Amino acid sequence: MIEVESIVKRYGATVAVNHVSFRVDRGEILGFLGPNGAGKSTTLKILTCYIVADSGKVAVGGQDVLENSLEVRRQIGYLPENSPFYSDMRVLDYLKFVAKARQVPGSKIQEAVDRVVQGVQIERMLKKNIGHLSKGYRQRVGLAQALIHDPPILVLDEPTSGLDPHQIIEIRELLRQLGKTKVIIFSSHILQEISAICTRIIIIKDGRLVADGTPEALQAKASGRQVYRVRIQGPEQQVRSALASVGGVESVEPLKHAGDQVEYRIRCSDSRDIAPEIFRVASGGGWTLSVLTPESRSLEDVYLQLTATSQRALAS
């Protein structure tokens, strides 16, 4: 559905997007992940024909963004970052304007407006000026305008930024529904949002693509070393040395004290499951073991690992 081939975009001396390639197929919800300023928005702007790449090729639905820009724009519903909409227009007028500009036939406009208004639940806001809406409702208006022509592709730039947890869950649910029939690309700098609904994740950093795969594949890539969290009631020094003596344990780190219980993080040098041994050590010492959970490395670790260098550079 979407093919991006080695696109480059420079702004003066900075390279915003540096030879990024990927493709998105029908039925995918693609999460575009990366720290702020990584080149996410720039890439999305190129896909939606708002700007033109310095080099590389982009095709949407088989149409080249340069040769058939109008055709590409027809297939895409786009929610730009920060939902910039005419603040002096009323919601209803705005949706009608976008429908007309998107060449929805006159007789179908009311139907299209009703459909999207219901879809994002803004029935009560129709008479209000967009400028008077809260951030959450503005974002919904943004989704409504992106959906008004029922496009096969949705491109959403940070659709959940600035929303409260309830609204985030609602939007996620909506995207999951829409993802059944549409290709969705959405960007975020927050991993949880993306891993919750995406079928595929692309991580981009400093304009370069650093990872591309399903959430599971990325997670598998990261795991390899087992980490456990345990809570044990017993003398700290003895417990620590006993735990450290278990084969495969690399380090034991006390995390917090709750009464006479202490919580530890145990890092192993490989992926072997040593939970039974930990249990045995605790019962052998006559201590009470109340928590024993494997802390498998999450996607977050992958993300942090892949995007870390810039933060380290900032810190130094």
Place this chain on the structure above:
Amino acid sequence: MGNVLTIYKRELKTYFTSPIAYIFIIAFLVMMAVYFFAINGFFQQQNPDLRAYFLALPLAFVILIPAVTMRLWSEEKKTGTMEVLMTLPLKSWEVVVGKFLAGYTVVIITLLLTVVVPLSIRSVIDLDWGVVLSSYIGALVLAGVYIAVGAWVSAVTENQIVALLVSMVLLLILWGVSLPQVAEVINGLVGRLGDGLSWFGTFSHYQNFVKGLINPVDLIYAFSMMAFFLILNNFAVEWRKY
């Protein structure tokens, strides 16, 4: 054409839902009335006619038309709405023309309202209505040129105040180069450059209309100027992508 109309309607509605259009219309009418009845001393003239009034119109335009055009593009750029607008499946010229026509309409409405001036004095003096009509045609096409210049300037900056001031200066220059006195000064500096530039200025063409002459050359001049600046406007919008 449907797309042009969609943009046109939205722009025009924006002018009239915000105070801009009303302020513009009132400011223009007050300015022209004060000039006409107070400064110009209309009733003290020997043979009163509307020539001085029509010759003052373009200068009022220089000040007020940029106020109408300044927001056309810069506001979209500043607030980011440009991103939605330019990702709609519209050709850029359709947006350019739609916006131009909306700005033009505000000025045309204002110009129609000034008709009260000739109407209010028709009982006092004997007006040559042919000359009044040709003067109005001149003012209309002149306004078109000004709107096209202002819209283009607005497309190259995201700052409305910059758009306002730069278009004022450009329009003043465009007006000034065809004043005989200015042409003479430039002639004195470089050969016959003043005469050449003079042809491109608005004044030399506009004054024919005020004299009662509707000369095809002057009409062609005005429409070519509009086309030229609309094309520049379109380039400005297209180049933004790179």
